[in-house]
Amino acid sequence: MGVFGNIFERKLCDICGKECNIFGGTKLKDGRLCKECVNKLSPRLENLKHLTVDDIRDHLAYREENEEKVKNFNVTHVIGGKGTKLYLDIEKKELIISNENNWRNTNPDVLNFSQIVGNDVDIKENRTELKTKDENGKEVSFDPKQYKYSYNFYIYLDVNTPWFNSIPIKVNGYTVEGFDSYDYDTCYLQTQEMCEILDLLKDDQLDVVDEAIEYYKELENSPRKKYNKTYYANSKRYSRSSDYYEKKDPRKNHYKF
Template sequence: MGLFDKKYCDICGEKIGLLGNRKLEDGNMCKNCAKKLSPFFSERRRSTVAEIKEQLAYREANKAAVEAFHVTRTLGTSTKVLLDEDAGKFVVTAFSRWKEENPDVLDFSQVTGCDIDVEEDRTELMQEDAEGNQTSYNPPRYHYSYDFYIIIHVNSPWFDEIRFRLNNQSIDQAPARGIFMQNESERRDTVEYRQYEAMGQEIKEALSKMRQSVRENIEAANAPKTAQICPLCGATTTPDIHGRCEYCGGAILT
C-alpha cells in the first residue's frame, strides 16, 4: 500500500483523515475512537484491535458507573480525587464538568499503593563580571523549583498507575534580598511547599485507609461464621460482617 492510500479505522470502520491515524499493533484507529480510551492508558501502539475494542466496551459501561457516582469527599485543588465513600469508589479528574468526560470509576480495593513524588529543578544563577561575561558565584548560587506528583498504583486491565501533578505552577524558591537558601530543609520550609506536601499526604492517607477498610471487610466476610445467641432478640444467628444480628440488627458482643 502507498503512503497516501486511504485507511479505515479498524474499530468503527470510518475513513481516517489526514494525520488522524493512530497505529495499533495489528491495525489502525481513528482519532475519534482514540479519544474514547482511558486518559491513563498508554499502551495503544502495543495493543491489538481486539484489545482496543474490549477497552472501549469497558469505557462505554463506565458511563453508568459515572452516573451512579456520588461525591462524598473531594481531595486536591486542580486535578482532584473524588471519593464516593458509600460505594467504595473514586475517580481522578481535572475537569469541573467531570461527568461529561467519563472518568474511570475505580474501586478502593483496586488501589495497590500510593506515592508522592517531588521533582526538584535547579538552575544556577550567574553574575556578570567587569568584562560582561557570565560567571558563577563563589560559592555557586541556584534557583530552585518544585513540582508535586501523586502516583496511585492500581490493579486495572488497562493501566497500572494514575500519575498527576498537584500544583498548577511550579513552586519557585527564588533568592530574595540577597539571601540564598542552600540548605534543603530551609528551601522546603515554606508555606506553599508545606501546603502541597500536606495535600499529597492527605490523598495518600485517604486512599490507603479506604483500601485497608475494604480489605478488612473482605477478610471478615470470608472468615468462618459461628452461630450465636443474640442478647437482644434471643434468636440463634450468624453475625454479619459488621457483627450484627441477621434478624434484629443488634450488635453482638464477641
Template sequence: MGLFDKKYCDVCGEKIGLLGNRKLEDGNLCKECAKKLSPFFSERRNSTVAEIKEQLAYREANLDKVAAFTPTKVIGGGMTLYFDEDKRQWLATRSRNWRDANPDVMDFSQVTGCTLDIDESRHELKHEDKEGNSVSYTPPRYEYSYDFNMTIHVNSPWFSEIRFQINDDEISQRGGAAYREAQTKADEIKELLTRVRDAEREAVLEAKAPRQSVVCPFCHATTMPDANGCCEYCGSPVR
C-alpha cells in the first residue's frame, strides 16, 4: 500500500483522514477512537486491534461508574483526586468538567503503592563584567526550584501507574509557604491512599480467615457472626 492510500479504522470502520492515523501493532486506529482510550494508557503502538476494542468496551462501561460516582473527598490542584468513600472507589483527572472526561473509576483495592519524588533543579546566576561578558560570581551563586512529583501505582489491565505533579507553579524556596503547601497536599494524598489500600487488604484477610463461634452477650446464644459481625439469632453486634 502507498503512503497516501485510503486507510480505515480497524475498530469503528470509518475512513481515516490525513494525519489522523494512530498505528496499532496489527492495524490502524482513527483519532476519534484514540480519544476514548484511558488518558493513563501509553501502550497503544504495542496493542492489537482486539486489545483496543476490549479497552474501549471497558471505557464505555466506565461511563455508568462515573454517573454513579459521588465524591465525598477531593484533593489536588492540576491533577485532582476524587474519592467516593461509600462505594470505596476513586478517580484522578485533570479535567474541571470531570464527568464529561470519563475518568477511570477504580476501586480502593486497585491501589498498590504511592511514591513521592521532590525534584530539585539548580540554575547558576551570572553577571556582566566590565566588557559585557556573562561571568560567574565568586563563589558561584545558584537559584533553585522544586517540583513535587507523585506516582500512584495501580493494578489495572490498561496501565500500572498514574504520574502527576503536585505543585501547579514553580516553587523557588525550600521550606517556604508554597513548598510546605505542596508537601502537605502530597502527604494527605499518600496517607489517604495508603490507608484505604491497607484497609482493603485487611478486609480480604479477614474474609479469608476461618469463622469462629462466639457467645452473644445479648441473647447468650452460641452463634457464628454474620458478615456484619452480628448475632445470627438476635441481630445484635458481637464484635
C-alpha cells in the first residue's frame, strides 16, 4: 500500500451503509449521510452538523409517518397566488405549505394547526437607479435622481415542531415591478389573506375560514391600482390592526397625502 492508500476509499453512510460521494457525503455530528438519505430529510431541517446519527434515525421515522399523512391529506382549501400556497385539510386540522404543483410527490411536511406559533409579514423593496447619457455618451444620473422599484412578498411563519421552527413563505411568483400596479396590490392582498388565515388557524377560529377566503377572493378579483390614505380602513381584517399592515407596506413611502 502506498502513501495514497486510503484516499480513494469511499466512506460509508451511517444510515444505509451505501458509499458516500468522493467528498465523504454530508457530515453529521458523529457520522455521515449519503445523498440518497439526505434526499429523504425534510428540506426545512437545518444544521445537520449538529445532529447525531440517532437524531437522523428519529427524523427518518417522522418522515415516513409524514408520507402517510400526505397520502391521506384531503385538500379542503387552497390559499395563495403564483408563489407559495397553503393547502388545508380542515377536518384533520392539517396544513401543507408548498410552492410545487406536484407537492404530493415531494413529501412536504404536514403541520397540525396547533403547531402554528405566529407569523410576520416582510415586503422587500429593491431600488435600482435609472441612468441616462450625457452629450458625450457617458452614463449619468437624472436630476433629480430616478429609480425603478421591485418587490418580493414574504411571510415568516413560526412553528413548533421537533425538527424546525420557522418557515419562510414567498407569496409572489415572479418579482413584482413597481408599486402602483394591479400586480402589487394582488400580491399584497394575497399576503394579507395568508397572514390572517394563518392567525385564524392558530386561534382555532375555523368557522371563519370560509368567510375570510370568500372575502379576500372578492378583493383579489378587483385589485386597486391606486393606493390612498383610506386603503387600510377600507378593508376588513380578522385578527390584525390596520396599523400593522400599514407599517409593513412600503407603498406608503411613495405617496404624499
